[in-house]
Amino acid sequence: MNGGQTRDAGQPLLLGVRHHGPGSAKAVRAALEASRPRVVLVEGPPEADSLVPLAASEDMRPPVALLAHAVDEPGRSAFWPLAAFSPEWVALRWALEHGVPARFIDLPAAHTLAWERDEEDEEDEEDTDEQDGDGGDKDGEDGGTDAGAEEQDAPGEDVRVDPLGVLAGTAGYDDAERWWEDVVEHRGAGKGDALAPFTALEEAMTALRETYGSGGCRRDLIREAHMRLRIRDAQREFGDGVAVVCGAWHVPALRRRTGVTADRALLKGLPKVKTDVTWVPWTHRRLSRAGGYGAGIDSPGWYAHLFAAPDRPVERWLTKVAGLLRAEDRTVSPGHVIEAVRLAETLAALRGRPLPGLGEATDAVRAVMCEGSDVPLTLVRDRLVVGDVLGEVPDTVPAVPLQRDLERTQRRLRLGPEAVERELDLDLREDTGAERSRLLHRLRLLGIDWGRRAASRRGTGTFRETWRLRWEPELAVRTAEAGVWGTTVPAAATAKAEADAVTARGLADVTALAEHCLLAALPDALPVVMRVLADRAALDTDVAHLAQALPALVRSLRYGDVRGTGTAALAEVAAGLAERVFVGLPPACAGLDADAAEEMRGHVDAVHGALGLLADVPTAHGGRLRARWRAVLRTLSARDTVPGVLRGRAVRLLLDEGELAQDEAARLMGLVLSPGTPPADAAGWIEGFVGGSGGGLLLVHDERLFGLVDRWLTAVPAEAFTDVLPLLRRTFSAYEPGVRRTLGELVRRGPGRRHRTDRAAAGAPGFGPGVDEARADAVSPVLRLLLGPDGDEGTRGKRVEVRR
Incomplete structure (x- = not known):
C-alpha cells in the first residue's frame, strides 16, 4: 500500500468519515484507488456480510438500508441506511467492482437488538419503581432504531459531545454544516494526497477523544472492542492490505493498541437474540434529521447533488431550482439563473467561503427567483434540499413470504410504493378499484399503514373511496412483523382479524372489526367475528355501548352491499342490537346530568342515522325497526324525567321524519x-x-x-x-x-x-297561502327530467302540483 497516512508497519488503513458525507465519499474512493487494499472493512452489522454482493445488482438503487430484526419479535429492529453519497456505500461498490472482499465489523445486530430490549425492560422496571416511590437513577440509554447513528447514553463521567459541533466552534463557525462544507465538501477530493483529509480528521478526533473520552457513549467502547477484533482477524488473513471505513470518531480508538484479552472481556456476557438481516428501500427524507434519524443530515438532496455533479455544482443546482419553480408556474428565466449564480458567488466571497454553499445558493434564490419571499423556498427545501427519492432493491433480496406476496400484488394492481404522498381515487364498481381497496384495507388491518382514508372530492357515494398513499421504510418492519400471521396478505389479514376479535375489549371494537372485515373482503374471518359479536352483544347491558356499536354494523351492511358480500348474519345481529337499544334507551335517559345527557344525545343521533341507512338496505328488518324507533322517540319526547336536551331532540327527529x-x-x-x-x-x-x-x-x-x-x-x-x-x-x-x-x-x-309579497297572508x-302558477310552470321541465319518461307521462297535460 502507498499513501501519506502516518501509521506503523502492519497497521490497517483507517479512513475516518462522516456518515452520509459526499466529500468523505469522494475521498474514500480516491483513497481506495490510491492504496488498492486487499480487503475493505466497513462499519455495519457482520450478519449482513452475505448480502454485500447484492449491492452490485443493477436493480439495487440507493438510498437503501440494512434491516435487522429479531426473528421471534420482528417489531424489534434496527436500520443501517446508505445513500449513493455515503462513504460506506462507495467503499462497498469499489470492493465489488475490483473483486475485493468487503465485510462489516460493527457490533453484531444480535447483541444490539438484545441490548436494547434489556434496556427497555430496565427502564420499565425503573418507571414502575418511581411510581411506587422507590425510584433510582436511570441508565438513560436511547435504543433508537437507526443503528447507524451514535447511540446516546446518559452521561456519567463523560460529557455527551457533538464532534463536528466542537470542531466547528473551535474554527470559529456557529454552524457545523457550513464548517463541514468549507473544509471537506469544497476541498476537492482526489487533488494532491488522497489520504490527507483522513489524516487531518484523525488528528482532530484524537484531540477530542483525549479531552472527552467516549463522549458520553459508553457503548462505543464495546463496539470499538469488537471492531478491533475483526480488524485483527482480517490482518491475519490479508496482512497489511486492510482498509477500514468507519466513523471518524472511532479512528483514535481503533488505532490504539490494546490486548486481545481486554477486548474480549468487554464483549463477554453480552445478551443475544436470533436475527434476520435484509436490504430494504430507504428515502432521502428519512436520512434527514427532521425525520428523527440520529446520524441524519440537514440536506440529503443537496448532498446527493454535490456527489453526482461532475462540475459547476452551484450552476447546476440553481438550474434545478429554476426548473422546479417554472413547473409551479413561477416566472423564472435563464437570466434569473445567471444573476442568481453571480449573487451566490459574491455572497461566498463576502463571507470568506472558498465556494458558494447551500446557504449562499438559498439566499440567491430568495432574492432573485422568489422576489424576497420565503414561501417558494419551502417548496424548494421539500422537493430538492431534502427530496423524496425512494431506493429500490432486487427481487433476490431475502424477505419474508408475506413481503413477496405484497410485492406481487402491488405489481399486479400497478400500485407501486412511492416516497412522495399521492392521492388515489378508487371506484369500487370497477374490478381494479375494488381489488386495490381490499388490499389497502387488509394492510391497515395488519398494521401496515401504507394508505389512509381521505374525504373524496369527486362524490359522496359508497362506491367511491379516496386514499392518500406514502411508503415509509418502517413499513418493511411492519410487514416482517405481520409475517407471523400468514404467508399471503389475505391469509395474514384473516388470521389477524380472528385473533383481534377474540381479544377485543369492548363491543364497539368488535363491530368496528366486523366493518373492517367487510371492507377488506375477508369472508373466512367474518364467521368468527360475528360469533364473538353476538356473544358480546348478548352480555353487554350498557345502552351506550350498544348504541355505539349499531352504526358500525349498519355501515357494514351498506359496504357489504356495495362489494357484493353476503351480510345476512350481520343483518340479524344488527336487528337484535337495535331491539335491545329500543328497550333500554328510555330508562337509561332518565335522571341524567347535563354532561351525560349531552353524551346520550350523540348516541340518539347515531342510532337515528344508522336506522335511516338500514331502511335503505333490502332486509326484512328495515321498516319494522323504523316504526319501533319512532315509538321510542315519542316516549322520550313525552317523559318528564328525561332531560330537556333529549326531549327536544326526540321532537326534532320526529318532525324531520314527518311523524309530527x-x-x-x-x-x-x-x-x-x-x-x-x-x-x-x-x-x-x-x-x-x-x-x-x-x-x-x-x-x-x-x-x-x-x-x-x-x-x-x-x-x-x-x-x-x-x-x-x-x-x-x-x-x-x-x-x-x-x-x-x-x-x-x-x-x-x-x-x-318580516317582508312578504302582497299574496302572503x-x-x-x-x-x-296560494301557488304561483308561473313559477310552478318554470319548474315543470326540471321535474320531467328528474322523474324520467314515466313521470313525464304522468304529468303531461297537467299542471304539476306544488305543495307548501
Missing part, C-alpha cells in the same frame, strides 16, 4: 317554554330541538317557532339568564353565517313583521 306535524311541534315547544319550566331545562330543550344541522332553518322558515323562542328568551328572569346563556350560545354559534345573519334580521324586525310561516 308542525302545529304539534309548536304546541310542545309552547308547553316547554311556559313560565312553569325551569329556564335551564327549557334552554336544553331548545338546544336539542334546533341544535345541529338544519335547526336554524326551522326558525327562519317557521315564524311560530321563532316567535315562541323570542318570547321565552325575553321573559327569562335576569338571575337565570346567565345560566342559560352558554347553552344558547353553543346552539346558535353552530349555525351557518347566512342563517345567523337571517335570524339577526328577524330579531331586528320583530316577529310578525298575515301570520303565515314564511310562505304565501
Whole structure:
C-alpha cells in the first residue's frame, strides 16, 4: 500500500468519515484507488456480510438500508441506511467492482437488538419503581432504531459531545454544516494526497477523544472492542492490505493498541437474540434529521447533488431550482439563473467561503427567483434540499413470504410504493378499484399503514373511496412483523382479524372489526367475528355501548352491499342490537346530568342515522325497526324525567321524519317554554330541538317557532339568564353565517313583521297561502327530467302540483 497516512508497519488503513458525507465519499474512493487494499472493512452489522454482493445488482438503487430484526419479535429492529453519497456505500461498490472482499465489523445486530430490549425492560422496571416511590437513577440509554447513528447514553463521567459541533466552534463557525462544507465538501477530493483529509480528521478526533473520552457513549467502547477484533482477524488473513471505513470518531480508538484479552472481556456476557438481516428501500427524507434519524443530515438532496455533479455544482443546482419553480408556474428565466449564480458567488466571497454553499445558493434564490419571499423556498427545501427519492432493491433480496406476496400484488394492481404522498381515487364498481381497496384495507388491518382514508372530492357515494398513499421504510418492519400471521396478505389479514376479535375489549371494537372485515373482503374471518359479536352483544347491558356499536354494523351492511358480500348474519345481529337499544334507551335517559345527557344525545343521533341507512338496505328488518324507533322517540319526547336536551331532540327527529306535524311541534315547544319550566331545562330543550344541522332553518322558515323562542328568551328572569346563556350560545354559534345573519334580521324586525309579497297572508310561516302558477310552470321541465319518461307521462297535460 502507498499513501501519506502516518501509521506503523502492519497497521490497517483507517479512513475516518462522516456518515452520509459526499466529500468523505469522494475521498474514500480516491483513497481506495490510491492504496488498492486487499480487503475493505466497513462499519455495519457482520450478519449482513452475505448480502454485500447484492449491492452490485443493477436493480439495487440507493438510498437503501440494512434491516435487522429479531426473528421471534420482528417489531424489534434496527436500520443501517446508505445513500449513493455515503462513504460506506462507495467503499462497498469499489470492493465489488475490483473483486475485493468487503465485510462489516460493527457490533453484531444480535447483541444490539438484545441490548436494547434489556434496556427497555430496565427502564420499565425503573418507571414502575418511581411510581411506587422507590425510584433510582436511570441508565438513560436511547435504543433508537437507526443503528447507524451514535447511540446516546446518559452521561456519567463523560460529557455527551457533538464532534463536528466542537470542531466547528473551535474554527470559529456557529454552524457545523457550513464548517463541514468549507473544509471537506469544497476541498476537492482526489487533488494532491488522497489520504490527507483522513489524516487531518484523525488528528482532530484524537484531540477530542483525549479531552472527552467516549463522549458520553459508553457503548462505543464495546463496539470499538469488537471492531478491533475483526480488524485483527482480517490482518491475519490479508496482512497489511486492510482498509477500514468507519466513523471518524472511532479512528483514535481503533488505532490504539490494546490486548486481545481486554477486548474480549468487554464483549463477554453480552445478551443475544436470533436475527434476520435484509436490504430494504430507504428515502432521502428519512436520512434527514427532521425525520428523527440520529446520524441524519440537514440536506440529503443537496448532498446527493454535490456527489453526482461532475462540475459547476452551484450552476447546476440553481438550474434545478429554476426548473422546479417554472413547473409551479413561477416566472423564472435563464437570466434569473445567471444573476442568481453571480449573487451566490459574491455572497461566498463576502463571507470568506472558498465556494458558494447551500446557504449562499438559498439566499440567491430568495432574492432573485422568489422576489424576497420565503414561501417558494419551502417548496424548494421539500422537493430538492431534502427530496423524496425512494431506493429500490432486487427481487433476490431475502424477505419474508408475506413481503413477496405484497410485492406481487402491488405489481399486479400497478400500485407501486412511492416516497412522495399521492392521492388515489378508487371506484369500487370497477374490478381494479375494488381489488386495490381490499388490499389497502387488509394492510391497515395488519398494521401496515401504507394508505389512509381521505374525504373524496369527486362524490359522496359508497362506491367511491379516496386514499392518500406514502411508503415509509418502517413499513418493511411492519410487514416482517405481520409475517407471523400468514404467508399471503389475505391469509395474514384473516388470521389477524380472528385473533383481534377474540381479544377485543369492548363491543364497539368488535363491530368496528366486523366493518373492517367487510371492507377488506375477508369472508373466512367474518364467521368468527360475528360469533364473538353476538356473544358480546348478548352480555353487554350498557345502552351506550350498544348504541355505539349499531352504526358500525349498519355501515357494514351498506359496504357489504356495495362489494357484493353476503351480510345476512350481520343483518340479524344488527336487528337484535337495535331491539335491545329500543328497550333500554328510555330508562337509561332518565335522571341524567347535563354532561351525560349531552353524551346520550350523540348516541340518539347515531342510532337515528344508522336506522335511516338500514331502511335503505333490502332486509326484512328495515321498516319494522323504523316504526319501533319512532315509538321510542315519542316516549322520550313525552317523559318528564328525561332531560330537556333529549326531549327536544326526540321532537326534532320526529318532525324531520314527518311523524309530527308542525302545529304539534309548536304546541310542545309552547308547553316547554311556559313560565312553569325551569329556564335551564327549557334552554336544553331548545338546544336539542334546533341544535345541529338544519335547526336554524326551522326558525327562519317557521315564524311560530321563532316567535315562541323570542318570547321565552325575553321573559327569562335576569338571575337565570346567565345560566342559560352558554347553552344558547353553543346552539346558535353552530349555525351557518347566512342563517345567523337571517335570524339577526328577524330579531331586528320583530316577529310578525318580516317582508312578504302582497299574496302572503298575515301570520303565515314564511310562505304565501296560494301557488304561483308561473313559477310552478318554470319548474315543470326540471321535474320531467328528474322523474324520467314515466313521470313525464304522468304529468303531461297537467299542471304539476306544488305543495307548501
